[in-house]
Amino acid sequence: MKKKIYIVSFILIALYGGWYGFDHFNTKKIDFNTDVRPILNKNCLSCHGGVKQLGDLSFLFIDEAVKKKNESGQRIIVPGNAQKSVFIKRILSTDTEVRMPPEKDQLSQGDIDILVKWIDQGAKYDTHWAYKPINRTPKLPNIDKQIASTNIDQFVIKELEKKGLKPSVEAEKSSLIRRLCLDLTGLPPSIDEINEFMADTSEQAYENLVDRQLASPHFGERWASMWLDLARYADSNGYQKDKIRKEIWRYRDWVINAFNNDMPFDEFTIEQLAGDLLENPSYDQILATAFHRNTMTNDEGGTDDEEYRVAAVIDRLNTTFEVWQGTTMSCVQCHSHPYDPIKHDEFYELYGYFNNTKDNDNDKDSPLKVLYSPYQNKLKSALENEVNTLKEKGDTLSNEYQKKVAEFLAIEPGKVQVMVENPPDSSRTTRVFIKGNWLSHGDTVLPRTPAFLPAMNPDYPSNRLGLAKWLVDGKNPLTSRVIVNRFWEQLFGNGLVMTLGDFGTQGNKPTNKALLDYLAFQFEETYSWSMKSILKEIVLSSTYKQSSAVNPELLKVDPYNYLLARGPRHRLSAETIRDQALVISGLYNPKVYGPSVKPYQPEGVWNVIRHVDQWINSTTDDQYRRGVYTFWRRVSPYPSMISFDAPSREVCVSRRIRTNTPLQALVTMNDPVYVEASEALARRMMTEGGSDTQSQIKYGFKLAVMRDPDIRRLNELINLYDSTLGKYNSSDQNIQKGKISENTNAFKTMSLIANVILNLDEVIMKT
């Protein structure tokens, strides 16, 4: 049998060799990462990868594969000689029992061509792009400054030129201010802000607007929403009972505060992963560690606490690697990574970093620490100063003094779930779980970072703190790329790497790698991890400011706008849709920070779990606060948020997939929150919008879209107004003239118009 195979293969090689020789003058240089790796991933790795290594051969660790011989002593790959490589022989064989990959059609001629050339050219292999260091001296493409004014534009236009495309014109000012405000603070601008911006014709107008937005206390609220999906933050602890985490909102406030203060991302990282291990940690630094206490706790009677402690630790490891490294670790729990060079044992070496905290899935959800939120601390010290000043004045009997003291005393701390490390003498031993089963223990391992990434500085402690520092000390090739890509996605709707949570070989390749690396470099080096600075550079680019209108031709060439020949256009997030309706209608309560709130929710939605808390609709101004403050219960998240693709926050979510469904239309038309917003907007239109209906309708439209409606849109709205008023009047004798009251037909009609405005595509979308 073997002999036959050999002969057949030989003949084939000879035939192929002839053909190949003919084609040989075509000496395109083969690149391992772009040309060869995808073929191996698709066709070879399921048997010769991380999970299975049949014949003891894995193409994942390609350096080893190149040195390998088969059982007859022949080299699998002979660099420089494809014809002698068993690899190629097996691929070309006509005997289906011999040919690789088995039970499939032969590889395409194009793929074979690449593999043959790759070996003939010396079988050079290369590290996957994302694991290579970032270029510390990025070179700008040399594009005329007239065409590409900022560095970002240089990189973008270079790619556009390759495709023969040109960037779009700058968006209208009205569109630009809406886009920018929704992106940076998540709130639409007020009429005054619009007017101010429109009137400012100076060159600085736009940059001044950017600075004002970055300085807003609402900046942190908007960007916290992104981070809280990653942190799987919720106000309950998950699983069957899903008990309430009443005080965990202080962590949410920590995040908002950190964004508002532009905490450098390296500190932001270290404090959340290991604030408790810093020297003399501040209360805020301990509070930050609630990041990894957002894992779920199972309080169901009869569950094994150790089983769920293990699940939480695994979640911490997976989440850390998804958030900071864009690396999918969950595969490695059970076996070596099928596609990325991560070995099974390395999972448990990383697990070791997280396996030594005191929390153990107990019913008290401990350890807990009595803490104030950063904002509470700030408020407290401000009040303390005021009280002391009054005291010094001898003013202790005044009302003001009493009031301040009462306010001071009203600020209460709460017990927050935080990380607490076991002391060295009672630290846990980490063992490999065979096939990922927590009951089946293998060898003991010590904490260590995986070999495919730069080793940890030996001066760092071998614990969570060391791991956190390793992520952000400038040597790690992934962190800044992965994080800057997340910012880019928030602004443009797509990441430069589409797969935000997977920078491995199965993830998408960057659409503009030079730009990604430039941004990563800027973020890490130039701005020393300042999140506001990197965001500012991006939104100041002409790329960001382009009009988002698209013509059929461009749509055909680049349907998803990877090339960025137009501005971003996508549906607003669940929180922003809600916040925007509150602002436009004037209902919005701008209060920042504090415990989670329970805005209107229909009865019965929360009837999930017996005996655990109730949803009582807020009757105060709290019901009009931003979505980021809405109480987030894992087993029963707020319905309208879910309709607009917010996750339940049970696990880390890198990217919300945007859908477009009729259930969303039902929310913005009929959810009492939006009905109330429509009525409030109608009231605004009728009181602030001038005396005649037409100007009122125009005003409402402008509040929502930042510009006057054109005649076509205006006519549609006026027509609906007239016909609706006619219908109300003919069906209902209850016509009242004069003052606006809830019962007049004019008000009911205007409410419907307002509801239509809130449902327009250009309102639901960022344009």
Add this chain to the structure above:
Amino acid sequence: MKIIKELHDQHQNMLNRRHFLKQGTLGIGAVALGSLMGCNPSINKQIITGSDNNYQPFVAKAKRIIFLHMAGAPSQLELFDYKPLLQKLDGKLCPDSLLAGKRFAFIQGVPEMLGPQFSFKQYGQSGTWVSDLLPNFSTVVDDVCFLKAMHTDEFNHAPAQLFMHTGSPRIGRPGFGSWVIYGLGSLNENLPGFVVLVSGESAPSGGKSLWGSGFLPSHYQGVELRSKGDPVLYVNNPKDISRDLRKDAIATINKINQQEYEDAGDPETLARIKQYELAFKMQMTVPEATDIESEPDYIKEMYGIQPGEVSFANNCLLARRLAERDVRFIQLYHRGWDSHGSNDFESLHGGFVERCNEVDKAMTALIVDLKQRGMLEDTLVVWGGEFGRTPMQENRGGISNKFKGRDHHGEAFTMWMTGGGIKTGMTFGETDEIGYSGISGRVHIHDLQATILNQLGIDHEQLTYHFQGRDFRLTDVAGNVVKDVLA
């Protein structure tokens, strides 16, 4: 070209639905539908594979499924798995061999054995043993197939329910119905493809994660039809807005959106126009479909519905109405079966008997009604809990509970199926003399899932979704179709 095609296919899993706008052969209508109701069958080939292989769903025996989940896990030993020997052992200490190396939820030390608490008789031509607690159901035993040696990996409610309905004991995977709609699309334009109906003490332990879409796009999640208030949240217009005015308002929204499309050229705007039209249709179809009061009296009587209440009987009748309207995946939960014996509600002679009374008439009526309408042939009905109960009396803290009751038990329990190409009048699988373990015909949860998918026309190994670096499927890395029960 192949790489371009592959990249293109990848996007459809990651992006919004624009891809289908261009690809769907039925045009925008079919596509927009996909958003709510899952994808149109004509394009599901691409969805199932996400690549260019040739998988086609095969001809299905069942067009739809009604899954009656008894949340809390009813005792098989008091309903279907008749064990006279256990009666003889009643009150005796449990032998060590049953305890060694086992993990239980609550049993500690050495519990006592507990005999069957109710009498059994044989029924039908098949001579199937059923206890006295199900007088109605005992008349239809020849129409169903019993699986007596079901087993699961989990012995706590939430993980076991997640295991049954998502294939994994941890939160975060798509629900069974989400997988099915992802794979096959919806049969109906105006109703969700995956509907959930909840009755009993409260929602099941696993919470809404049981019908969440997990890592699939959120429009694949199950839509809960509520028995009180709006059947679908926000389906009803506010009081001052008549249907006629809503129609006018949507027409205006869509006309302005059409202008927006002409100005900005984004196909997403066209999809939104379609969604508003669909929302308007749903506003009409949902109230009509859920109006069980409109049924004739003899049908209402047959199910034993309780107008205005939240009840299993109401939901069974509603399930039949939804099945008639071609909702593909209809999931019922009825909670309150957790008979530990720790209090009257959680005891075999208390809450358990009440639950039996609540379900017996209605589930029987559902089978009879589907059969008389000729719908049983292509409607698969599945009944069961998330695990079984121990042959031992539960002894929390080492002391026998005050009331008669049994602990959680994953090694053996009974489920039944009917319709949709399943053999009838048969029992598959057998447990040992005391109903502790299956001794033949054992069926694991993943086997059950594979079998159900098979009846719906899906190869469970082919229906995958790429997430976090790997291809996931409902049956994880296991599951075999139980061929013996296929007609």
